[in-house]
Amino acid sequence: MPSSLVQAFARNFLGYSPRWYKATIVLFLIINPLLLWSAGPVAAGWVLVAEFIFTLGMALKCYPLMPGGLLMVEALLLKMTTPQALYEELQHNFPVILLLMFMVAGIFFMKDLLLFLFSRLLLGVRSKSLLALLFCFLSAFLSAFLDALTVIAVIISAAVGFYSVYHRVASGSNPREESNIDSDHDIAHLHREDLQQFRAFLRSLLMHGAVGTALGGVCTLVGEPQNLLIGHEMGWNFGEFFLKIAPVSLPVLVAGLITCVLLEKLRWFGYGTLLPDNVHKVLAAYAAQDNAERTAQQRAALLVQGLAALILIVGLAFHIAEVGLIGLLVIVLITAFTGITEEHRIGRAFQDAMPFTALLVVFFAVVAVIHDQQLFTPLIQAVLALPAHQQPGMLFIANGLLSAISDNVFVATIYITEIKQAFLAGHMSREHFETLAIAVNTGTNLPSVATPNGQAAFLFLLTSAIAPLVRLSYGRMVWMALPYTVVMGVLGWWAVSFWL
Numbered sequence: 327m328p329s330s331l332v333q334a335f336a337r338n339f340l341g342y343s344p345r346w347y348k349a350t351i352v353l354f355l356i357i358n359p360l361l362l363w364s365a366g367p368v369a370a371g372w373v374l375v376a377e378f379i380f381t382l383g384m385a386l387k388c389y390p391l392m393p394g395g396l397l398m399v400e401a402l403l404l405k406m407t408t409p410q411a412l413y414e415e416l417q418h419n420f421p422v423i424l425l426l427m428f429m430v431a432g433i434f435f436m437k438d439l440l441l442f443l444f445s446r447l448l449l450g451v452r453s454k455s456l457l458a459l460l461f462c463f464l465s466a467f468l469s470a471f472l473d474a475l476t477v478i479a480v481i482i483s484a485a486v487g488f489y490s491v492y493h494r495v496a497s498g499s500n501p502r503e504e505s506n507i508d509s510d511h512d513i514a515h516l517h518r519e520d521l522q523q524f525r526a527f528l529r530s531l532l533m534h535g536a537v538g539t540a541l542g543g544v545c546t547l548v549g550e551p552q553n554l555l556i557g558h559e560m561g562w563n564f565g566e567f568f569l570k571i572a573p574v575s576l577p578v579l580v581a582g583l584i585t586c587v588l589l590e591k592l593r594w595f596g597y598g599t600l601l602p603d604n605v606h607k608v609l610a611a612y613a614a615q616d617n618a619e620r621t622a623q624q625r626a627a628l629l630v631q632g633l634a635a636l637i638l639i640v641g642l643a644f645h646i647a648e649v650g651l652i653g654l655l656v657i658v659l660i661t662a663f664t665g666i667t668e669e670h671r672i673g674r675a676f677q678d679a680m681p682f683t684a685l686l687v688v689f690f691a692v693v694a695v696i697h698d699q700q701l702f703t704p705l706i707q708a709v710l711a712l713p714a715h716q717q718p719g720m721l722f723i724a725n726g727l728l729s730a731i732s733d734n735v736f737v738a739t740i741y742i743t744e745i746k747q748a749f750l751a752g753h754m755s756r757e758h759f760e761t762l763a764i765a766v767n768t769g770t771n772l773p774s775v776a777t778p779n780g781q782a783a784f785l786f787l788l789t790s791a792i793a794p795l796v797r798l799s800y801g802r803m804v805w806m807a808l809p810y811t812v813v814m815g816v817l818g819w820w821a822v823s824f825w826l
Contacts, residue, residue, distance in 0.1 A: 343388040350380075351393045355400055362404055371699040374401055375731060378692050382779050383800035385788055391685045398691040407694040415690040415697075419735070422551065422782065423683055424650025425475055430679035432638070432656035433479045435666070437487060438624075439631035444484040445613045454527075454600050455590040458534045462586045465538025466579060470546045471642065474539035474783040476649065481535040485528050485792050488609060493795075495608045496521055507795065517604070525796040526599035532787060532798065533597075533806045534586055537775055539783045540814070541582045544771035545575045552738035556767045559742050560760065570760065574768045574821040578814050585813045596806050627664040634659045682789050689779070702728055702737070706744050714758060719823035721765040726773025726815060730780040734770035741766045765822045773815040778803050 340348050354377045362370040377397055381390040401407055416423065433440075451457045461481070468477045493507045496517035513521060543549035547557045547567040557567045589597040620628075634656045641652040661672060696702060705728065709720045721741070728737045742763060749759040774780030778788040778800055787793060788803060 340388050340392060347384060347387050351396065354380075354397060358397070358400055359404055362406070367406060367699045368701060370404075371406060371695050371701050374406065374695060375692060375701070378689075379731060379777075379779060382785070382788070385793070385800055389681065389685075390789065391681060391688060394685065394688045394692075398688050398695075401691065401695050407691065407698045411694040411698055412687075412691050415694045416687060419686075419690060421648050421650065422475075423686065424648055425653065426650075426679050426683045426686065426786075427653075427676070428650045428657060429476050429653030430479045431675035432634075432653040432660070433476065433483050434675035434678070435657060435660040435664075436480075436631045436635060437483050439628055439635065440480060440484045441487040442616075442628065444488070445609060448488065448601070449606065449610050449613060452601075454598065455587050458531065458586050458590045458597070459583060461531050462534040462538040462541070462583060465535040466542030466545075466582075469539040469542035470549050471639075474543050474550065474781070475786055476642070476653075477539050478536060478783040478787055481532060482787065482790050482792050485532055486795070489524070489528060489792065489795055491612050492524060492605050492608050493521070495612075520602040520604045523599055523602045524605045526596065527601050527605075528792070528796045529798050529802070529806070530590070530597045530599060532792065532796070533803070536781075536784055536787050537582065537586075537807065537810045540771060540775045540781060541579050544768055545571060545579065550734075550771060552735045552770050553767060555735065555738055556742050556763055559746055560763050570764060571767060573825050574764060574818055577821055578768075578772060578817050581813050581817050582810060585809055589809060595809050596802065623665075630663045631660055678791050682786055685789060686782070686785075689785075697740075702740055706741060710744065710748060714754070717758075718761050718765040718826060719819055721762055722769040722819050722822045723773075725766055725769025726776075729770045729774035730776045734774050734781065738766055738770045761822075761826050764826060768818050768822060772818040773811060775807050775814065776804065776811040777807075 336348075340351065358370060358374060358377075361373055374397060378390075378394050381388075381393040381397070384390075384393075402409060402412070447460065448457070451460065465477055465481065468480075490507050493513070496513050497510075498514065510518070510521070544553070545568060547553050547562070547564045553567065557563075560570075562570060589595060592598070637659070638652060638656050641647065641655070642649060646652070647655075657672075657675070661667070666672065705724050709717060709724050712720055725734075725737055725741060745759065745762050745766065748754055749756070754762075775784065778784040784803065784807075788798070788800060792798070
């Protein structure tokens, strides 16, 4: 093969990613079969999990779908899992995939309403500590009744709207026309410092909001998918679930909100950056012009979006249908009554969600490898072999660690199944069974904020359109989540170990 063609293949492989990154992925692909044949499937499985986490950590170098996908294709070829096992994981998690396909697109069609509402909040509350607290609390409250991915999609949509307005103004473009907001090439020198500060400001609000989804999601039966799973296994209704979890969830919620305010006051871990005055003026002028020039047709569209939002909240709160189907309903209502009839305008709404949906399928392939190779089985058996009084605390820690590197729904499924089997076999009392179930639920929800792959909402944020715009990398997310991880993890462990 001519050397020029070899060089062309090398340049095309993973596109504009750095050479060292391309070489690392190739090295992974070479090492994996050698490790499988020499050290066995368990060792190879753990290395594969670490490699996939590496691709997530380097998300700003290359979108994880491609390198992660190559690793998973290799895992299938090496029979570390099977296409059938992957398909079963997808079937089990189909509601999540359906949510990403339609709910995120539904939120896209509500962007005018979201920008209108969040601009009132952003421009009306000048205290950064109060603003951060509102973002965290509202995210927690909404996530207690709505899906966390839906809540984070709303926050991302609003943040992209604010960022694009200022970026276009700073680059001399019309803020109401499409432009390339991925590049700073046309940003005037005068605006560069303000743009960097604005990025830090948005990063902090996004992280407060993301953590808020975990704080609220743990509290109720419908807050997270694993809550429904555990509630079903335990036979708890909405009220029973809330009361059983409350001794852990409510103290952690209060501590999380206090942590939010302290981080802003102390300006630690990348928090505390204020909204630049120049950015505030631009956003205020944009909002004022919007209000002055809003036509009757645009006001009608806002009313339709508001009614659709109300239907969305009621539908999700009462779980009248799967979340994704409610998202499809929102798409139909808004597009039908606001004059959006062109295929290309509808297709734009699906653009942001589909790459993450594909990435999530790759992630479920990792989960299938973990399941088929029983990577977590020794940890489960070790915890259940401990004295009864030590089991809740250790179960909380084990669930937290595993959920930080895997799917928390999968971890909860494995643990609650093993615990229920032990209960049915007569190895524990009903009271102890309930205590362990609470430990599983809170363990998969709280410490898992440590890493972006610990919760779907965090992973969605990391791989969303806003992350590269505000320079929110994997490492930065881990660093900014660290104080929350410590507070939520330590307090949650203490409550599970000594309060229940």
